Amino acid sequence: xxxxxxxxxxxxxxxxxxxxxxxxxxxxxxxxxxxxxxxxxxxxxxxxxxxxxxxxxxxxxxxxxxxxxxxxxxxxxxxxxxxxxxxxxxxxxxxxxxxxxxxxxxxxxxxxxxxxxxxxxxxxxxxxxxxxxxxxxxxxxxxxxxxxxxxxxxxxxxxxxxxxxxxxxxxxxxxxxxxxxxxxxxxxxxxxxxxxxxxxxxxxxxxxxxxxxxxxxxxxxxxxxxxxxxxxxxxxxxxxxxxxxxxxxxxxxxxxxxxxxxxxxxxxxxxxxxxxxxxxxxxxxxxxxxxxxxxxxxxxxxxxxxxxxxxxxx
Numbered sequence: 548x549x550x551x552x553x554x555x556x557x558x559x560x561x562x563x564x565x566x567x568x569x570x571x572x573x574x575x576x577x578x579x580x581x582x583x584x585x586x587x588x589x590x591x592x593x594x595x596x597x598x599x600x601x602x603x604x605x606x607x608x609x610x611x612x613x614x615x616x617x618x619x620x621x622x623x624x625x626x627x628x629x630x631x632x633x634x635x636x637x638x639x640x641x642x643x644x645x646x647x648x649x650x651x652x653x654x655x656x657x658x659x660x661x662x663x664x665x666x667x668x669x670x671x672x673x674x675x676x677x678x679x680x681x682x683x684x685x686x687x688x689x690x691x692x693x694x695x696x697x698x699x700x701x702x703x704x705x706x707x708x709x710x711x712x713x714x715x716x717x718x719x720x721x722x723x724x725x726x727x728x729x730x731x732x733x734x735x736x737x738x739x740x741x742x743x744x745x746x747x748x749x750x751x752x753x754x755x756x757x758x759x760x761x762x763x764x765x766x767x768x769x770x771x772x773x774x775x776x777x778x779x780x781x782x783x784x785x786x787x788x789x790x791x792x793x794x795x796x797x798x799x800x801x802x803x804x805x806x807x808x809x810x811x812x813x814x815x816x817x818x819x820x821x822x823x824x825x826x827x828x829x830x831x832x833x834x835x836x837x838x839x840x841x842x843x844x845x846x847x848x849x850x851x852x853x854x855x856x857x858x859x860x861x
Contacts, residue, residue: 550562551598551599551602551603552777554770554772554777554778555718556715556717556718556720557576557577557578557696557717558574558575558576558577558715558718558720558772558778559574559575559576559577559599559603560572560573560574560575560772560776560777560778561573561574561575561595561596561599562595563586563587563588563589563592563595563596564588564591564592564595565588565589565592565621566670566843569731569732569733569776570731570775570776571586571588571592571621571622571774571775571776572586572772572773572774572775572776572777573585573586573587573588573592573595573596573774574586574722574772574777575596575599575600575603576693576696576698576715577603577605578693578694578695578696578717579694579695579696580605580609580694581609581611581693581694582600582605582609582610582611582693583610583611583612583613583614583691583693583698584596584610584612584613584614584629584633584636585614585616585713585722585772585774586614586615586616586622586623586724586774587613587615587622587623587624587625587626587628587629588621588622588624588625589620589621589624589625589670589671589672590624590625590627590628590671590672590673590675591625591672592625593625593628593629593632596629597632607632607633607634608633608634608635609635610633610635610636611635611636611637611693611694612636612637612638612639612683612691612693612698613626613629613630613633613636613637613638613639614639614691614698614713614722615638615639615640615641615644615648615711616710616711616712616713616722616723616724616725616726616774617641617644617706617707617709617710617711617724617725618640618641618644618647618648618654618707618709619707619725619747620654620655620658620667620670620671620674621670621774622724622725622774623640623644623648624670624671624672624674626638626648626675626677627648627651627674627675627676627677628675630675630677630678630681631675636681637681637682637683638677638681638682638683639682639683639685639691639700640682640683640684640685640709640711641684641685641686641702641709641710641711642684642685642686642709643708643709644709645682645684648676648677648682649676649677649678649679649682650676651674651675651676652674654674655667655671655674657749658671661748661847661850685700685711686700686702687700687701687702687711688700696715696716696717697716697717698713698714698715698716699713699714699716700712700713700714701713701714701721701759701762701763703723703724703726703759703762703763704750704752704755704756704759705726705751705752705753705754705755705756705757705758705759705760706724706725706726706745706746706747706750706751706756707725707750708750708752709750710724710725710726710759711724712724712726712727712759712763714763714766714768718769718770719766719767719768719769720768720769720770720771720772721763721766721768721770721771721772722772723763723771723772723773723774724773724774725745725747725773725774725775726756726759726760726763727742727760727763727771727773727785727786727789728742728743728744728745728773728785728789728792729742729743729744729745729773729775729776729844730742730743730773730775730776730779730785731775731776731840731841732776732777733832733836733837733840734828734830734832734837734840736828736829736830736831739781739828740779740781740785741788741824741828741830742779742785742788742789742792743792743821743824743841743844744756744789744792744793744796744848745775745844745847745848745851746793746796746847746848746851746852746855747844747847747848747850747851748847748850748851748854749851749854751851751852751854751855752855753793753794753796753797753855756793757790757793760786760789760790763786764782764783764786768782769782770782771785792820792824795820796817796820796848796852797852799813799816799817799820799852800813800852800853800855800856801856802816803816804856809853809856810849810850810853811849813849813852813853814845814846814848814849817845817848817849818838818845821837821838821841821845822834825837
């Protein structure tokens with residue numbers, strides 16, 4: 548896909564360039580000459596967004612909102628840089644995440660604990676605080692006006708307690724962050740996507756994720772726009788796959804709950820699950836390639852499940 552992709556209804560995907568092509572999308576919504584951006588990638592992603600705005604004939608002054616689905620740094624690491632670049636924009640974020648956008652030091656410390664300080668710095672650079680006066684704390688049901696186009700906020704925990712999804716009432720589509728999983732275009736077969744849940748640290752809650760997906764399904768959306776990566780349709784089939792695979796991840800974790808070296812065993816079984824999905828979907832890319840594409844996701848899913856098992860003890 549790469550670069551800028553237009554899906555109609557004023558919706559575009561901008562490849563953020565985060566860790567490589569077609570990994571993380573920043574979505575651009577345009578209405579009546581006004582713009583909103585969904586998620587930010589990292590600081591380096593800003594240049595791709597500025598190029599996309601120029602390509603669509605929009606100026607930096609036209610951006611009214613930067614909408615964060617949640618504050619994990621592959622989604623929000625560039626928020627401060629974006630707010631500096633877009634002087635008219637408000638940053639929209641779950642109330643649980645707002646304070647971390649204004650003072651991101653604890654957020655970066657948490658990411659450093661997962662990736663290590665050097666890798667975290669390499670991925671995200673310096674996090675820039677956002678002035679409190681420019682932050683909108685958007686709870687469930689909050690509505691945003693984009694040039695007369697209404698965007699509604701849905702509180703959608705499961706991947707994180709500070710996660711929201713944005714429902715665009717014009718296209719009747721959701722911008723889902725990580726709640727509706729991962730779907731990489733390189734794994735599509737004949738235009739038919741596969742999907743995979745993300746159970747990454749530290750707030751995976753399977754029942755909440757099921758409930759969030761069911762709530763979005765109830766709106767009968769025309770499409771889902773995933774940060775990882777871009778538009779998917781055939782929502783009922785993919786939602787069913789998400790529910791099935793969430794349960795499969797939980798079963799893997801519980802199978803190894805009392806085992807020594809639990810995280811490694813969980814990771815091995817997730818890879819086996821991925822192999823089953825590759826066969827079921829008929830992926831055409833070689834195994835070495837789909838392992839490369841999903842390597843970080845599988846590692847983080849295993850880590851998230853390990854953390855979830857530990858949290859259950861309390």
